[in-house]
Amino acid sequence: MKVDKLIEKRCWRLQRKLSRIKNDAGEASSSDGCGWLGNMEDEPDIPPVKQVVVAICAMEKKSGSKPMKEILTRLEEFEFIRTVIFPEEVILKEPVEKWPLCDCLISFHSKGFPLEKAQAYTDLRKPYIINDLDMQYDLQDRRVVYSTLQREGIELPRFAILDRDSKDPSKRELIEGEDHVEVNGVIFNKPFVEKPVSAEDHNIYIYYPTSAGGGSQRLFRKIGSRSSVYSPESRVRKTGSFIYEDFMPTDGTDVKVYTVGPDYAHAEARKSPALDGKVERDSEGKEVRYPVILSNAEKLIARKVCIAFKQTVCGFDLLRANGKSYVCDVNGFSFVKNSSKYYDDCAKILGNMILRELAPTFHIPWAIPFQLDDPPIVPTTFGKMMELRCVVAVIRHGDRTPKQKMKMEVRHPKFFALFAKYDGYKDGHVKLKKPKQLQEVLDIARGLLAEIEQKRADPETEEKKGKLEQLKSVLEMYGHFSGINRKVQLKYQPRGWKRRSSSEEGDSPREPSLVLILKWGGELTPAGRAQAEEFGRMFRCMYPGGQGEYAGTQGLGLLRLHSTYRHDLKIYASDEGRVQMTAAAFAKGLLALEGELTPILVQMVKSANTNGLLDNDCDSYK
Secondary structure, eight states: OHHHHHHHHHHHHHHHHHHHHHHHHTOOOOOTTOGGGOOGGGOTTSOOTTOEEEEEESOHHHHTSHHHHHHHHHHTTSTTEEEEEOOHHHHHHSOGGGSOOOSEEEEOOOTTOOHHHHHHHHHHHOOEESBOSTHHHHTTBHHHHHHHHHHTTOOOOOEEEEOTTOSOGGGSOEEEOSSEEEETTEEEESSEEEEESBTTOOOEEEEOOGGGTOOEEEEEEEETTEEEEEESOOSOOSSSOEEEEEOOOOTTEEEEEEEESTTBEEEEEEEOTTTSSBOOBOTTSOBOOEEOOOOHHHHHHHHHHHHHTTBSEEEEEEEEETTEEEEEEEEESOOOSSOHHHHHHHHHHHHHHHHHHHHHHHTOOOOOOOOTTSOOEEEOTTSOEEEOOOOOOOOOOOOBOOEEEEEEEEOOHHHHHHHHHTTHHHHTEEEEOSHHHHHHHHHHHHHHHHHHHTTOSOHHHHHTHHHHHHHHHHHTGGGSOOSSSEEEEEEEETTOOOOOOTTSOSOOOSSOEEEEEEEEEOOBOHHHHHHHHHHHHHHGGGSTTOOSOGGGOTTOTHHHHTTBTTOOOOEEEOSOHHHHHHHHHHHHHHTTOOSOHHHHHHHHEEEOOOTTSSTTOTTTTO
């Protein structure tokens, strides 16, 4: 028996060698001199030489989706990987013994998928599994998900479980008040969240206090452009089991995190469905997502979630509130919907993971490539190889429009009241940039001009009519305040303003006054935006893996590093509009982001007092 198996094994090896010779030489297959082997072309079941078969076992809606196709196309670029998709009809109707053979299985649950059959298949064929199948049962029950998250020490909103199916009365106690509920002795004041225990049920309700108008917001799976509706109903549901938890104030955004193995996470933000229920969509009809940089703590959460649930490819939801990050849902297998960079990264990580596991078994001559979490070693001017620990860049803003300035002396009580309101007397000056502040200045200018028109203004105010009109005109530009392209400064002059310009006549008065300085212009031009974005793309080349013509290095260098745990990117910009928009455009080019600059600016650029960030830089900008 052993001899037969040995002969069979040697015949198989010889067949593979002949097949490789045939491929290399381009010659027709021939059985001359070894007729006992038969003709290779008559053996359709023999797989390509040294290829790992990766199978996708999922419902057709998932296996045929655009993200899956994008990733499988990239996986096929690996010389030693071949992908196949199990047809839905085979999955549903055929016994697992008749399912195609594979070496690696990517299988995940969705509505209608027979998870127990997939488990039977893995027990029968023993393929390498990407996402653990047993844990996918746990992901279908929010109670088990929350228990697992608690066990791993991951932050959750405060919650309690009302289990109406339990035989234990202490687990199904509910007392409802006008503005609170008490669940098993735990009190939740409105607003609070009510979630069905089944993760397949997306009908989540948020209940509001009577002081805010009462009622509830009812969330559901997206239908067209709606993801929730408001209801005047303030009473909680009386049938079914639910998780009750504190509502977390997140400023209207949810963070979606997508892991590919424990060392990679891609994050995006979207408008919270609880906000108004209107789904923001772009020109192509896709939900608008904004780029997000994960903190070190959040990257650790992503790693813990991936490992705890044994899901290599895993999506989960983060809520950023009260200075912390909380996990509120774990979705299991989930892909980013529209990101070429993510598709590149995901395919590369999965391909390397599969080959690292199976190459020794198949005797594939595959060398482990540079990994995302390996220390980046770079040559230095001294010839030594050292680890790159940090890259610091100091960048000037891009091309701008001309700066413009107007000064005027003011003594009207309304200006002094505004100066006092913003603590101007503390430092002797105040800078007004926020929309609300600029609106107050505009209201004062409009009021004084109205007094002049009605002949009720004092002579000094009348003299300033031209400059007040200019102030009003500049502040009314664009029809709204963006807060980053205009500013007003007020400086206290205890003995009046001593004019320096020869064009301004008159002796210096002795009474206290304020100098109002209006600045506008100096905005980033379209050319400046393009410069900054292009420079961001070029900047990737500084990191190992990003060398060469930068336009052709998709997903390399700093670009890919952005989503790994080694990366801690911080972008600081002064509060000047042109500087902030330059920083946003640079980030867009550096990280291959898409869309408008405003959401990038809000999410990624820290507006900071840049004075002191550089050595010996104290007050140098003055």
